[in-house]
Structure formats: structure tokens, C-alpha cells
Amino acid sequence: MRITQGTFSYLPDLTDEEIAAQISYALERGWPCSVEFTDDPHPRNSYWEMWGLPMFDLKDPAGVLQEINECRKAYPNHYIRLNAYDASYGRQTIALSFIVHRPPSEPGFRIDRQETSDRRVRVSLHPYATDRPEGERYGDS
Amino acid sequence: MTERMEFGMRPPAGGPAEPPQPAEPAFEPLPPDARIDLAEDGAQVNEILDALDSDLVGLAPVKTRIREIAALLLVDRARARFGIDSGRPNLHMCFTGGPGTGKTTVAMRMAELLHRLGYVRKGHLVSVTRDDLVGQYVGHTAPKTKEVLKRAMGGVLFIDEAYYLYRAENERDYGQEAIEILLQVMENRRDDLVVVLAGYKDRMDSFFSSNPGMSSRIAHHIHFPDYTAEELEAIGRLMLERQGYALAPEAEPVFREYLRRRRTQPRFANARSVRNAIERARLRHAGRLVARGGLVGRQELMTLHPDDFLASRVFAEPAAQAG
Numbered sequence: 001m002r003i004t005q006g007t008f009s010y011l012p013d014l015t016d017e018e019i020a021a022q023i024s025y026a027l028e029r030g031w032p033c034s035v036e037f038t039d040d041p042h043p044r045n046s047y048w049e050m051w052g053l054p055m056f057d058l059k060d061p062a063g064v065l066q067e068i069n070e071c072r073k074a075y076p077n078h079y080i081r082l083n084a085y086d087a088s089y090g091r092q093t094i095a096l097s098f099i100v101h102r103p104p105s106e107p108g109f110r111i112d113r114q115e116t117s118d119r120r121v122r123v124s125l126h127p128y129a130t131d132r133p134e135g136e137r138y139g140d141s
Numbered sequence: 142m143t144e145r146m147e148f149g150m151r152p153p154a155g156g157p158a159e160p161p162q163p164a165e166p167a168f169e170p171l172p173p174d175a176r177i178d179l180a181e182d183g184a185q186v187n188e189i190l191d192a193l194d195s196d197l198v199g200l201a202p203v204k205t206r207i208r209e210i211a212a213l214l215l216v217d218r219a220r221a222r223f224g225i226d227s228g229r230p231n232l233h234m235c236f237t238g239g240p241g242t243g244k245t246t247v248a249m250r251m252a253e254l255l256h257r258l259g260y261v262r263k264g265h266l267v268s269v270t271r272d273d274l275v276g277q278y279v280g281h282t283a284p285k286t287k288e289v290l291k292r293a294m295g296g297v298l299f300i301d302e303a304y305y306l307y308r309a310e311n312e313r314d315y316g317q318e319a320i321e322i323l324l325q326v327m328e329n330r331r332d333d334l335v336v337v338l339a340g341y342k343d344r345m346d347s348f349f350s351s352n353p354g355m356s357s358r359i360a361h362h363i364h365f366p367d368y369t370a371e372e373l374e375a376i377g378r379l380m381l382e383r384q385g386y387a388l389a390p391e392a393e394p395v396f397r398e399y400l401r402r403r404r405t406q407p408r409f410a411n412a413r414s415v416r417n418a419i420e421r422a423r424l425r426h427a428g429r430l431v432a433r434g435g436l437v438g439r440q441e442l443m444t445l446h447p448d449d450f451l452a453s454r455v456f457a458e459p460a461a462q463a464g
Contacts, residue, residue: 052284059263060295062333067291 001108003041006081006097016065019082019100023061026084031095032056033064034085035071037078039137041106041127054085068100077103077138103138170224177219186211189254197243197250198379199372206363207251214258231360232260232335233327235303235349237342238365241413244339245299247365251337252297261335263295271305274319282315286322294333303338304348320352327358368411373400377415386423387443395447402455422449 004010014022026033034054038045051071055064064082071080079102086095107128114122129137171177190208197204210232217227232255236244249266256264273289276282290298300306306323308314327336338345338355342364349356368376374397381387388396403414426449430437450456 055288055291057292058294059265059292060333062262062294062330063291066294 001106003079003099003102003106005043006099008098013102014098014100019068020061020065022096022098023064023082023084026096027058027061027064029084029086029095030088031084031086033058034083035064035067035080035100036083037071037075037080037101039075039078039103039134040130041079042125042130048079048081051080054083072101079103105138171222173223175223177222179215179219183211183215185257186215186254189250189257193247193250193254196379197246198375199368200243200247200365203243203247203363203365206361207247207254210361211254211258214255214260218259229331231331231358233331233359234335234337234361234363235345235359236337236339236363236365237345239341239367239411241411241415242365242367243412244365245301248297248299248337248339252335255297255335261296265293265296266299267293267296268299268301270301271316274300274306274323275315277315279315282318283322286319290322290326290330290334294330297335297337299337299339302340304340304344307348307351309351320355324354324358370397370401370404373404373411373415376412377419380416380419381445384419384423385443386419386426386445389444389446392445392447392450395450399450399453399455406455418450418453418455421453425449425452 008014023033032054035051036048037051038048052067055067058064068080068082079099081097081099083094084096086093110126110128112124112126114124116122190204190211193204193207213230217230220227234251236248238244245268248268252261252264252266255261267289269289274282274286276285300323306316306320308316323336326334336359338359340348377396377400378388399418400415403409403418422445426445429446429448430441
């Protein structure tokens, strides 16, 4: 199951040129970019690992794209996303965030139903990937 | 609920977005018998070169080389339109020359020129020294250097006093690490940035002799000659004019004599010394006007008198050391 989240989530995956165009849009707006990765794709997992610090004072998308590619090299079986922060609100505000890399195969989610009192049902999403320990989730599947 | 207000409620933060760049027309090589007017193509480039000529006094060899580089890039662009691929020229440069000969100024112009010629994408200049590249402890240098390189991408990286990167006396100096990363980027990321090293001639030479890899990756070694007395005077006039001052007719020979004496003294820094001389003359000019009191007119506020220069230490005694 293809995981969608962030901006452009219903578009096909962006190519590197399209990613560069989005980065340069963000940089023109004065939004510093940062790269994050994870192998826990649960939609409520908002704390992805940071790939280095956010990149400030950049003018050209080449620098950000370079970091994305390095992260892809280091974590070919993780999800990688790009965030652009808009600091003009005086707090950390993500203005743009989209997935730039995904593992080759994505097993998707299982729905767990838990019966509680009064025949109520609680539903939870369980990514199949998280059955395996962190770091090995998408590697050999 | 008639309108969906959730979307588009955020006002644009940085004003309206810039109009999108017109899409590049589909590439189609010109027929082999087509003719291109280089002059038309080079009009905007000539504008910068002319500005360079009029703003910077002297520096003939530098200007010649810059014209050559501009011509090469123009021709390359014309060749590309015919579908001839000549590869990207190597444009890393090394500026050598005495203090105050305009190395930084030219680097700034260079960034703009390369941007106009479409060689670099943004045309900004990132000016750094050893401190910005070399870390203080193990493992600090590489991220620091990479950070700077990322910032410079799409523009020109200007490394002032580049020879400080390499300290021969300390073989465990982290500068070596920065040099290695630089070399790698200069070789592999030529599309993304142009590196300009600058420094004094003799020290740059010894830097290159201990880093032969660096020397061979730099195509253009440009030497900035010291200014002659006439050129210094022209520079002084240009500076005065820009700051809204003029020399009184009787002050002109004094100013010339000042430059002549100052040139022979130690720690003479070419255009920088001229600027400092003018700054001090402005101070004396202001002091003189205030001390005199009374009414002043536009003319007095603008004119520097011989006294403003004669009070200088340079005139005190010929052998005196001036700062």
C-alpha cells in the first residue's frame, strides 16, 4: 500500500527535477529546508529522525538535493521527507512537507479492532512493517 | 458552509509569488548553416564588462582575462545552440595580488557576470576564510566545510587568504581535511559552484606547491598588479566623487604628493590606503569646519583643502613610519 502524506500526497512521486523546483520555491520564500527519515510510517508518528540540521542561508536547491541523495544512500529502505519551515510566524511552522523517497515495497497497514465495554469497538492502525525491529523493517522484505 | 475556508486561509508570507519562469523551449539544434549574432547575445554581458571597466581603475591583465572568460562562455553558449557539446569549462580561479588590489571586488563582479552568462544559477558570492571552513576538533571540519559549500552552491565561493587552510608546520591540522573536501567538490560539482581562492602571491605559490592537486584544478591564475601612482590618483578621485567630495584645485598636487610618499612607506595597501587617507581627510575637513564655526555652504561642505592632507603623518617627515 502506497503511503501518502504531506503536500503532493496524491501525485505520483516527484522526480529529482521536480523536487529541486519545489526546493527552490521554498528557498525563494525564505523557508529553510530540512530532511527527515523514518521506518515507522504510522500517520500519527510525526517525529521522524533528522538527517542533519535544518539548512539555513541556502540560495540554491543543489545543496538540499545533495543532502536528500546522501540520505537516500544511507537509508535506501526508509521513508525520507523534505520539510520547509516558515519562520515568519515566529514559531516553528512547516510550510511544505512531502515524501521524497520510499522503500521499494510497502506492506501497508492492518486494522486492529478492540472490543471494549458496552460493545464499543476501538480501532487502531497497525503498520505491518513495525512488526520487525527498527532498522530492519523494509530491508529484506 | 458554502465555502471551504480551511484551505487558503493563510495569507502569503512573503508577498505574492514571483511569476513563474517561462518554460524553456524544446531544444532543437540550429541547422549547420545558421548564423548567430554574438554581439546581440553578448549585449547584457558587455554591460557588466563596461561597468567593470569604468568602476575599476587599472587592472588591465585582470580585465583582459575576464573578457576572455566571458567570450568563451558566450561562444560555448552559441556552440550549444548548434548542438556542439564542449563540456563545461573549468572556471575555478585563483586571484593573487597585494593588499587592496581589488580581489574581492572583482570576485563579486565575477559572480554577477557568471550568473548573467548562465554559468551559475544564482550568482551570489559567499566569502569565507579559514575560520568558516576548518573546525576546532576532530570531526568538526567536514560538516562545517560542507555547510559552507552547500550555501555557496549556485554561486561563487570566495576563499580569502586561502593559504591559511594549509599549515605546513602542523601535520595534524584540520585544514588538510577542508582542502580535501574542497578538491572533491571542485572536481565533481563543477555545475554547482565556482571556487575562487585569493591571497598574496608568494604565499599562494607556496600553498600550491604543497597542494599540487589544488593548483591543477584551478584553470585561471590571475595576478592583480599593484596600482601605479596615476591609477591610485584616479581611484582616489572615484572614491571622492562617490562620497560627494571634491578636491580644491590647490589640493590636487598635495593629494598626488601624498600618494607618492605613502606608496614608498611600509604597509601600503593600495586602494585601501587611499580610502583610509580620504577617511582621515574627511575627519580633518569636518574638524576644520566645526572649529571655524559660522556659516557654511554646499561648496565648503564638499571641498577638501590642502590642509586636510598636509596635516597627515605622511608629510610630517619623509622617513617617518605611517600607519
